[in-house]
Amino acid sequence: MTPRTPRPRRSFIFTPGLRPEMFPKALASGADIVCVELEDGIAPKDKAEARQKALALFAEPQADDGVERIVRINSMRERFGIEDVNAVLATDTPPPALMMPKVRTPDEVVMLDQLLSEAGHATRLHVIIETNEGLEAAFEIARCSDRIDAMFFGGVDMAAELRCQNTFESMIYARSRVVHASAAAGLDVIDVPFLDLDDPEGMRIEAEKVRDLGFAGKGSVHPKQIAALNEVFTPSDTQIARARRIIAEFEAADTGLVVIDGKLIEKPVLRDMYRIVAIADRMAS
Incomplete structure (x- = not known):
């Protein structure tokens, strides 16, 4: 696998492709990832217009502001998804990244990878792992393409497929499996947004739980959630200092193990x- 460059993916927010005037506000929200929406948030009658407006956003060079830009296309198994892909392939200024929803098997990703390569797009x-079939194939999906940078856990659709409650406790196995698959392939893994805007403390608690499970970040449904998410997923000064010390000790020792503060x-x-140091350095730049 090609090594991925670590970067902050603590928070993300969607902005509708149908409303390009909202894109600058999303970029200024403080989120590490801004995703232009063409899928669930767009009615079928508006898909073509949203697609045209979304891709037009990338006709001009993007600012080097550290914000990761993504377009969420429709499922490759649906007509709207095929139309989205054809439009991306046809443009000379494709988005930097695409988010693939409802992925069930690796062949969907492999096909899109090959088409992008034929078009000369980087x-x-x-x-997004949000189906029962996708959960079962998560390990194969995570490893099937060097283009993949992150996996997202889609809790709402997953809960419906598993016929369980959309709670942290009910979804612990599904989340853990996606974390395991992502870690095995060297990918970041990002959690589903917390939907209750009137429960900021509940969001923080859930964010801390998924962070401790191995997630790099979590989605937001409103800009007011972003600051708390960034705080939860930002390494502490103590963690950063410890990471720098461990790296320095290993580089000086040139061995397979070192003892620091009495711990092997x-x-x-x-x-x-x-990863911690790279994120800290990028955030400080």
């Missing part, structure tokens, strides 16, 4: 330390 991919630290830990 577009990256983000995959083995080389596999370095991967996470480099």
Whole structure:
């Protein structure tokens, strides 16, 4: 697998493709990822207009502001998804990344990867695991393309497919499996938005739980949620200092393990330390 460059993916927010005037506001919201929506948030009668307006946003060079820009297309198994892909392939200024919803099997991702390669597009991919079939194939999906940078957990659709409540406790297995698959492939994994805007404390608690489970970030449904999400998923000063120290000790020792503060630290830990430092450095720049 091609090594992915670590970057903050603490929070993301959707902005409707039908409303391009909202794109600058989303970019200024503080979210690490802004996703232009063509899927569930757009009515069938408006799909073509939203697609045209969304792709037009990328006709001009984008600012180097550290915000990751994505377009969520419709499912590759649906007509609207095929039309979205054809439009992306036809443009000379494709979005930097596409989010693929309702992915069920690796062949969907492989097909899109091949089509993008034929078109000469460097577009990256983000995959949502939100179906029972996709959950079963999560490990194969995560490894099927070097274009994939992150996997997203789609809790609302997943709960409906599993016929369970959409709560942290009910979804612990599904979330854990997506985390495991993502980690095995070196991908970031990002959690579903918390839908209750009137329960900020509940959102923070759930964000802390998924962070501790291995998630790199969580979605938002409103800009007012973003600051708290960024806070939860930002490494602390103590964590950053410890990561820098561990890296320095390993580089000086040039061995497979070191002892720091009486604790044995083995080389596999370095991967996470480099991620913490890279995120800290990017946020400081």
